[in-house]
Amino acid sequence: MERTLMIIKPDAMEKGHIGDILSILEKQPGLDLIGLRKVKLSPDDARHFYAIHKERPFFGELVQYMTRGPVVVIAIEGENAVARMRGIIGATNPKEAAEGTIRKLYAESIGENAVHGSDSPENGLVETGFFFFEREFLRLRK
Numbered sequence: 009m010e011r012t013l014m015i016i017k018p019d020a021m022e023k024g025h026i027g028d029i030l031s032i033l034e035k036q037p038g039l040d041l042i043g044l045r046k047v048k049l050s051p052d053d054a055r056h057f058y059a060i061h062k063e064r065p066f067f068g069e070l071v072q073y074m075t076r077g078p079v080v081v082i083a084i085e086g087e088n089a090v091a092r093m094r095g096i097i098g099a100t101n102p103k104e105a106a107e108g109t110i111r112k113l114y115a116e117s118i119g120e121n122a123v124h125g126s127d128s129p130e131n132g133l134v135e136t137g138f139f140f141f142e143r144e145f146l147r148l149r150k
Contacts, residue, residue: 010089011042013135014097015124018077025114026080029123032096032110033082039092042145043083043136049075057138069119083136083145090129097125 016029033041049057054074061067084093098109100121105112115122126132 009085009087010129010132011083011085011136012089012093012126012129012132013124013139014082014084014093014126016080016082017120017122017124018073018079019116019120020114020122021077021079023114025122029110029114030080030082033084036086036092036096039084039086039089040147041082042085042147043140044080045139046078046080047139048078051075057135066119073119081139083140085145085147090126090132093125094127097123 014033016026020026020029030041033039051071054071055062058067058070058074061070086092096110098105098111098115100111101118102111102115102121105115110123111121126135
């Protein structure tokens with residue numbers, strides 16, 4: 009069983025796509041949304057969460073983007089959850105994303121690409137731990 013994190017980013021929030029994206033997730037067999045919360049990241053939170061990108065030229069823009077409005081963070085659990093969610097999310101560049109993926113449907117650009125998804129099982133655990141305590145996870149599926 010793997011755990012992964014999805015963040016509905018500010019651009020998708022501003023365009024009112026929360027329900028659309030959650031509906032896609034709820035319909036995925038074998039994936040359980042075990043944690044859900046709306047948060048406003050501080051600049052320190054965003055810098056810490058995206059620290060892996062701190063040496064990249066887009067880091068400052070990423071922090072500014074992720075703090076411009078609220079986001080929805082979602083902890084998801086299931087078999088092969090990371091790979092499955094990355095398939096559901098689609099390529100970082102929405103122009104390259106497969107039809108029907110979240111980014112093809114709701115993203116505007118590489119910089120404003122609607123959602124974040126964990127890139128490995130290890131990061132899935134770290135990222136969900138950033139936003140949730142273990143005791144907060146509620147499982148619907150057994």
